[in-house]
Amino acid sequence: MNKGFQKKYLLYLLVFFGFIGSMVFVYHNHDFYERTILKVTETIETDRIEITDNYENKDYLVTQKITAVIQNGGEDKGKTIELENQYSGSQATHFQLKEGTEFFLAKDGSSVGDIKRDKYLVLVAWLFIIILLLVGKKQGALSVVSLAVNAVILSVALDIYIRNSDNSLLIICGISIILFTVLSLIMASGLNEKTYTAIIATLLSTFASLLIAYVALLVTKEQGIRYEEMAFLTRNPQIIFMGGLLIGSLGGSYGCGNHHVFLYL
Template sequence: MKSVKTLLKRPYNWIVIAFCVIFVVLFIFTFFNAKFYDTPIGQITQINNTSTTHISDEHHNKDTKHKTQLHIKILNGKFEGKTANISHEYTESQADSEAFSKNNKVLLHIDKDLNDAYITEKKRDSLVVAITGIFLLTVLLVGKKIGLQSILSLALNTLVVLLAIYIHNQSPNISLFGLMSVGIFISTTLTLLLVTGWQWRTLITILSTLVGTFLCVGMSQLIIQLTGGTGLKFETMSFLTLPPKEVFLASVMIGTLGAVMDVAITIASGMAEILRRTPDISMKRWALAGRNIGQDIMGTMTNILLFSYLSGSLPMLLIYLKNANTITYTISMNWSLEISRAITGGIGIVLTIPITILLMQLWFRLRGVRS
């Protein structure tokens, strides 16, 4: 009992408890919130399989097509309580269709009569709330106070990026790249102030992050300008009505920022801790320690960046290969921009290491620390 009372006296524990309560309430609410939707929602009560056909295309890709009859109970709107019978076809690979199970809740499109109804997609708010809640709870439990600050910075960063996109949509004459540049500056400053607080190394981390990010983006812009963008498949940006180079550079800047910031804060924090524990260390040995830290994380951070970019295009890559496209054509059409972003981000990571070390040295020389 004493341990429970001690835990409840800590403000942070109350925050975790409050979050858990909110998360559970929201999760339960998603099962009964159909009446709050304007879109008709139905629950599948019965599935009858009417036929099964084995199919094959010209490239000998085999699949199985199922035709089903779904009995769906309407949960909201003017048809609430009634049952709709909807024909649904899907393939087992689910490449261009989706399979449903009994008790799934689905979003429907209904014109004037239930006979015209069809399914648009699954109702996934319960899954979204569950995954988001588990992620945030894990960050809070592992990161404690820093975890809470990280969640706040994540929310602020998301708002900054969305605000930049919104402003550009409202005023297309304003450069998206310029808006993202301002957003990156604000996002970097707020994130590092929230995560590390106002310390001397916070300023160094902010400067090295911004310099490393804009330097590698500037190099990318210069190379694209000199080469005319040869080799970059801008045409793979489907349905894009904006200048592709501007959008590409904005995406490079956003993607590079996270990795560069991680490298900058790791080196700055490591060097600060080394100096605190061994204040009589020489400047040369101190810089060497920072370089060793940078070398240890350089490879892993570059790999993380590469895998993050490539993973999103993996489904399309497999579809291209399944349809008898060559490996070179498949990679050029699906991974051209992703590999370019990853390489550019890798350059930013490498450049940030000496930039951070030099700024740390400069700061302490200005404070009169001996070399």
């Protein structure tokens, strides 16, 4: 058995055990949460009414009686409680609860909070990683490492933003984009002239996109842009929109940077 095959075999084993271990963990990690988690054991629909909004859009509102078992919380673990849940047919802001669904108890201690989705997120993440490794092989593995590093940078950036004012968002996004680009391209291609060309092309394309968008918004006075979907945000939607635009344009600019590398070669 050659060394190359041994390394590949070891990698597959690590992925397999990592997948099994992480899935087992997220299905039994209730005690790691400070918020109370409940699992639905029974649902009964008690009321259903039709509603119409100001724009004549029709929907319906359902009221559920929920019986659930507490999954964590020390002495309260295992206790059964009853709650009431309301959701609309569109499920725009609230969700229908079914038997087996796990959710967080709201801060008031008597209503339904968010759905516990970590198991679904971990499953999707592992599917993405496995496909990336099968298709990209060594480059796929480097991409996974790069993605993990970028996730850490994003987490730190969000924490810094939460502790500061809205005006700091563009600065935080700008620094994050530089770190994303430099680290990702160095991990993928190493330290060489091709990588330097890709980094410069990516950053120039990204910030040029932001400049064009800013000028367009300035000239049009933001006509045609609606912020109704951001009604639940607690921060300035215009600043968040520009920050999202800056981060979002990075993907296209990254492709532009790789295109410049291809031309360079």
